Amino acid sequence: MIHPHTELRFISSTVGHGVFATAFIPKGTFLWVLDPFDRILTADEVRALPPMLKSAVERWAYVDPTGHFVFCWDHGRYMNHSCRPTSRGIGDAFEIAVRDVHPGEELTCEYGILNIAKTFACACGQPGCRGSVGPGDLERLFPVWDAEAQDAFQHAASVSQPLLPFVKAGPRDHEVLDALARGATDSALPSHKDYRRDGVTDGSVEGDGLWSIASSTPASTARRSRRAGAAR
Amino acid sequence: MIHPDTEIRRVDDVVGIGVFATKRIPRGTLTWALDPLDQILAAPRLEGLGAQWEGWLDHHTYHDPSGNRVLCWDAARSMNHSCRPTCGGSDLGFEVALVDIEEGEQLTNDYGTLHLDAREGFACRCGAPGCRGLVEPDGSAWERWLPELRAALALLTEVPQPLAPIVTPAILRAGRRAVGLPATAKRRRLHAV
Numbered sequence A: 001m002i003h004p005h006t007e008l009r010f011i012s013s014t015v016g017h018g019v020f021a022t023a024f025i026p027k028g029t030f031l032w033v034l035d036p037f038d039r040i041l042t043a044d045e046v047r048a049l050p051p052m053l054k055s056a057v058e059r060w061a062y063v064d065p066t067g068h069f070v071f072c073w074d075h076g077r078y079m080n081h082s083c084r085p086t087s088r089g090i091g092d093a094f095e096i097a098v099r100d101v102h103p104g105e106e107l108t109c110e111y112g113i114l115n116i117a118k119t120f121a122c123a124c125g126q127p128g129c130r131g132s133v134g135p136g137d138l139e140r141l142f143p144v145w146d147a148e149a150q151d152a153f154q155h156a157a158s159v160s161q162p163l164l165p166f167v168k169a170g171p172r173d174h175e176v177l178d179a180l181a182r183g184a185t186d187s188a189l190p191s192h193k194d195y196r197r198d199g200v201t202d203g204s205v206e207g208d209g210l211w212s213i214a215s216s217t218p219a220s221t222a223r224r225s226r227r228a229g230a231a232r
Numbered sequence B: 001m002i003h004p005d006t007e008i009r010r011v012d013d014v015v016g017i018g019v020f021a022t023k024r025i026p027r028g029t030l031t032w033a034l035d036p037l038d039q040i041l042a043a044p045r046l047e048g049l050g051a052q053w054e055g056w057l058d059h060h061t062y063h064d065p066s067g068n069r070v071l072c073w074d075a076a077r078s079m080n081h082s083c084r085p086t087c088g089g090s091d092l093g094f095e096v097a098l099v100d101i102e103e104g105e106q107l108t109n110d111y112g113t114l115h116l117d118a119r120e121g122f123a124c125r126c127g128a129p130g131c132r133g134l135v136e137p138d139g140s141a142w143e144r145w146l147p148e149l150r151a152a153l154a155l156l157t158e159v160p161q162p163l164a165p166i167v168t169p170a171i172l173r174a175g176r177r178a179v180g181l182p183a184t185a186k187r188r189r190l191h192a193v
Ligand SMILES: [Zn+2]
Pocket: A082, A083, A084, A122, A123, A124, A125, A126, A128, A129, A130, A131
């Protein structure tokens, strides 16, 4: 679920839509949380959809570490990538504002974390734009992303969190929620590197889309939970 | 899924957003069809939700005839009410343009047909001729639009149907039967554009 003080706006026919703040949202606020109505689809379920719906999922869903497609029910699915995003991911269920977001500012996230299958050219225009965003970025940049999330989380207990009642928390997210409830906002957070889906490297998956419908690797779920355990 | 020639636009601060035609949509065009990305929330799932979801359910879902809540994944859930709606038929699993919807005109439903519960009535300011003023749970809403629905569904094979890939022939046959049209009068296919 996307933060209530946001709205969908049309940007251009190249970019499509984006999500914009309608009010001031302070650093440390969860800008998005996974909720029970975000659809989690297997690659086979996506393949079975009528073409019009399949292309909607391919365009607006992202791929989680188990290779499932997450199709947000609300306008959260229109968040665009930026090389200097307004939020960083924490665990499976949170995007946290890493700086204050002002009314009219676009909410952006990092697609490099989302198990993309193909490198795409980025024209985000932000200082430090990488020019292209690819599957290998996560391995290289996760320490920077982790540090930003960790820094933002220090503020999480002292700002209003309208999305908290709606989270669908996974195991790693419960640790985050517990830390928040205890006010232990300096606790070590799950690392971005654990969001990586096994076996995703440039060219290793079928298809042409940003999130190609890859052949499922049944072992990935088990391996993932072991790694998540080790991250604690 | 909502007709592709539509977009969300802000109406005003009271109504919020609505769904508008970006091209002319002729009468008899399928304007919406229930699809696999729409979520049908049955009673057990609804009962498991905390109180924090109550307002959300009212805002984003509608009741189907079986008492489920339906959450549409796309702009369909932002369609506003009108006492003189441009679309109708949701109980059939699809909706059809009851009139020619001109470019820039809003796609609307009669919420009276959407099985409102007792606390969901509201004062209407749709401004349509014959506005009921108060939109309330209304058992006769379906009958009210039956002649328009019948006339619109008779045109199904006469107009382009971008949503044809989403609906099954069985759903369309059942819809035609429900409004009193012969289910298989013509074996002509829809023009999927
Ligand atoms: Zn960039």
